[in-house]
Amino acid sequence: MELADGVPATLVLGYREALQILGDPARFPADPTERPSSARCPTLPLSQWRPSATRGEDHTRYRHAYHDCLAQVDLHALRTDVIANAVPLINAFCSEGSADLLNEYAIPLTVRVMNGVLGFPPEADDAAFDALTQVRDADDAASAEAGFERLTAVIRAVLADKRSRPGTDVMSALLTHPGRFGDGEITQIVGMMYEGGTEPTWNLIANTLLEMTNDVSFRDVLLGGSLSTRDAIDDVLFGDPPVPNGCVSYPRQPQIIGATMLPPNQPVITSMAASNNDPTTSGGDRTGNRSHLAWGAGAHACPDKAQSVAMVIATDSVEQLLDVLPEIELAEPPQWRRGGFHRALMALPVTFPRTPPLNL
Numbered sequence: 566m567e568l569a570d571g572v573p574a575t576l577v578l579g580y581r582e583a584l585q586i587l588g589d590p591a592r593f594p595a596d597p598t599e600r601p602s603s604a605r606c607p608t609l610p611l612s613q614w615r616p617s618a619t620r621g622e623d624h625t626r627y628r629h630a631y632h633d634c635l636a637q638v639d640l641h642a643l644r645t646d647v648i649a650n651a652v653p654l655i656n657a658f659c660s661e662g663s664a665d666l667l668n669e670y671a672i673p674l675t676v677r678v679m680n681g682v683l684g685f686p687p688e689a690d691d692a693a694f695d696a697l698t699q700v701r702d703a704d705d706a707a708s709a710e711a712g713f714e715r716l717t718a719v720i721r722a723v724l725a726d727k728r729s730r731p732g733t734d735v736m737s738a739l740l741t742h743p744g745r746f747g748d749g750e751i752t753q754i755v756g757m758m759y760e761g762g763t764e765p766t767w768n769l770i771a772n773t774l775l776e777m778t779n780d781v782s783f784r785d786v787l788l789g790g791s792l793s794t795r796d797a798i799d800d801v802l803f804g805d806p807p808v809p810n811g812c813v814s815y816p817r818q819p820q821i822i823g824a825t826m827l828p829p830n831q832p833v834i835t836s837m838a839a840s841n842n843d844p845t846t847s848g849g850d851r852t853g854n855r856s857h858l859a860w861g862a863g864a865h866a867c868p869d870k871a872q873s874v875a876m877v878i879a880t881d882s883v884e885q886l887l888d889v890l891p892e893i894e895l896a897e898p899p900q901w902r903r904g905g906f907h908r909a910l911m912a913l914p915v916t917f918p919r920t921p922p923l924n925l
Contacts (some may be wrong), residue, residue: 573831574834576810577840580840581842583840586814590814595865597815624865637737638870640890643878647878649676650678659917663917666893666915670882671770679876682734683755692715695715696719697712697716699712700712715772720755727740735758736755764907765808771909774795776797776804777893794880797883799854799857803841806837808837810905811837816851837861841859889923890920892918897914
């Protein structure tokens with residue numbers, strides 16, 4: 566395949582092949598430092614080198630920081646925060662009989678909760694989200710990079726305040742972490758958490774709610790209690806993950822996988838969506854099965870603590886909404902944002918019986 570004209574890559578579709586590659590970082594490193602870059606490639610900001618837990622020689626050090634700081638997140642308090650943010654959002658549209666559950670619910674709920682986890686104060690919320698939006702909507706590498714720079718500037722300003730007034734959030738924890746990270750490193754870590762913790766999570770919420778509107782039997786067993794919300798979300802992570810393709814690696818030498826020769830220094834992209842639905846390994850009832858690759862696999866998989874935070878936000882937001890509005894119906898056919906690295910709706914317009922606001 567080609568990421569752009571003249572920018573070749575390999576897309577991995579098989580489950581076994583994906584595990585073989587993701588489980589072998591020695592032969593398939595995620596660090597693209599030695600890969601020639603191309604300004605013509607619109608996905609360059611997603612794959613070029615940046616100091617982070619996914620790439621570079623400091624992978625272990627950064628990953629420990631991810632784990633240690635997210636381990637301090639109180640998941641019970643996080644659930645309380647999800648509900649506290651969900652209720653006023655639901656109250657804003659429940660008596661109207663219609664809503665856009667992506668832009669009026671999933672996105673603002675996820676962003677507000679993640680802002681609290683990471684330590685963004687309310688006055689920085691809009692600036693951080695605007696920078697993220699620029700990255701999401703960028704048509705070229707330069708615009709995306711400008712968005713990253715804007716986000717970095719916001720994080721640096723917040724860090725300066727955290728040094729004198731630390732809290733119980735991730736940014737404050739990073740400032741005192743034994744890894745002794747500098748401000749530049751912390752901005753990269755927080756930026757990675759913000760990018761990776763917001764959009765995929767709100768898309769997971771939206772994709773789960775969309776599945777409920779498209780599949781009546783899916784909704785009935787969920788609302789009837791025979792299927793837990795966690796299992797319903799895992800089913801979406803199998804069939805319609807918010808990050809369908811990713812986990813880019815760059816073999817330094819030619820490598821053979823199955824009957825295919827992979828050239829050196831050429832991106833190898835894992836299709837989690839295709840691998841999850843590989844007919845040679847999938848099939849049957851997947852209830853309770855969490856062998857999907859939506860979180861990646863191997864040394865560069867999404868850290869367990871990050872998965873826990875994302876699942877609490879997704880699970881509790883879906884449950885809170887369905888407790889109030891169980892009879893949502895899709896108002897128009899879904900329209901998807903273009904792009905090979907996300908499975909993202911443009912909107913999720915639904916209708917439902919008008920319901921009085923909840924008591925706050």
